[in-house]
Amino acid sequence: xxxxxxVGPRSLSPIVLTCEHASCRLPPRIAPRxxxxxxxxxxxxxxxxxxxxxxxxxxxxxxxTAIGGAMSRLVVDLNRAAGDPSLVRTxxxxxxxxWNLGVPADALERRLRTWHTPYHVAIDDQILRRLVRGxxxxxxxxxxxxxxxxxxxxxxxxxxxxxxxKDEAHLLMRGLRREGLRVRANQPYSGRAGMMYAxxxxxxxxxxxxxxxxMHQDLFADESAARGIAEVVARALRPVxxxxxxxx
Numbered sequence: 409x410x411x412x413x414x415v416g417p418r419s420l421s422p423i424v425l426t427c428e429h430a431s432c433r434l435p436p437r438i439a440p441r442x443x444x445x446x447x448x449x450x451x452x453x454x455x456x457x458x459x460x461x462x463x464x465x466x467x468x469x470x471x472x473t474a475i476g477g478a479m480s481r482l483v484v485d486l487n488r489a490a491g492d493p494s495l496v497r498t499x500x501x502x503x504x505x506x507w508n509l510g511v512p513a514d515a516l517e518r519r520l521r522t523w524h525t526p527y528h529v530a531i532d533d534q535i536l537r538r539l540v541r542g543x544x545x546x547x548x549x550x551x552x553x554x555x556x557x558x559x560x561x562x563x564x565x566x567x568x569x570x571x572x573x574k575d576e577a578h579l580l581m582r583g584l585r586r587e588g589l590r591v592r593a594n595q596p597y598s599g600r601a602g603m604m605y606a607x608x609x610x611x612x613x614x615x616x617x618x619x620x621x622x623m624h625q626d627l628f629a630d631e632s633a634a635r636g637i638a639e640v641v642a643r644a645l646r647p648v649x650x651x652x653x654x655x656x
């Protein structure tokens with residue numbers, strides 16, 4: 409049973425891709441008990457639809473490394489800190505999640521040790537491989553968002569989240585807009601409001617730039633869409649990567 413997904417483990421490229429919500433799988437011996445639980449697991453509550461397909465294709469196009477979660481965010485959320493109230497959700501969209509009700513502390517600790525810790529160790533391993541060889545990579549998280557959330561319509565294609573990495577963010581946004589995409593800065597969430605936990609955790613520790621890409625899930629109506637979207641994002645990312653190489 410793999411603890412995380414990995415593409416391009418031997419790469420030393422100046423970008424490390426992460427995808428915290430890459431899967432809607434549940435571990436063995438855990439299963440939805442109702443149709444509503446199954447619906448929630450398959451929806452944006454359970455994973456980021458299309459995100460891993462883009463991250464994996466990006467890694468191949470850019471000869472980079474991509475690290476993805478192996479289990480649903482509804483087992484343990486890799487984009488939350490231990491102790492965060494939403495680390496393990498008991499309800500989603502009004503549906504009780506039976507496998508998360510009354511989880512004792514020792515079982516929660518096992519989930520963290522089984523899924524959360526190995527995932528973040530894998531990210532740090534890829535960063536350290538680069539740092540010792542003089543490569544200071546950009547950390548780039550790949551996520552997707554639903555078009556309607558809490559009654560609000562999100563009528564744009566992609567959002568670029570950032571905190572300190574303003575220059576890289578605007579360079580990427582210019583590239584995405586040249587591709588004809590409707591792009592927003594720090595939407596549908598803000599990187600300045602603690603919404604990039606996973607990459608910020610590693611970026612802050614190693615003083616590395618961090619960006620998060622949020623993609624509208626309607627872009628993935630076609631199962632083959634991830635490959636085309638990855639091609640577009642790769643073109644938009646190349647000037648950002650070149651900037652990292654120039655600063656090395």
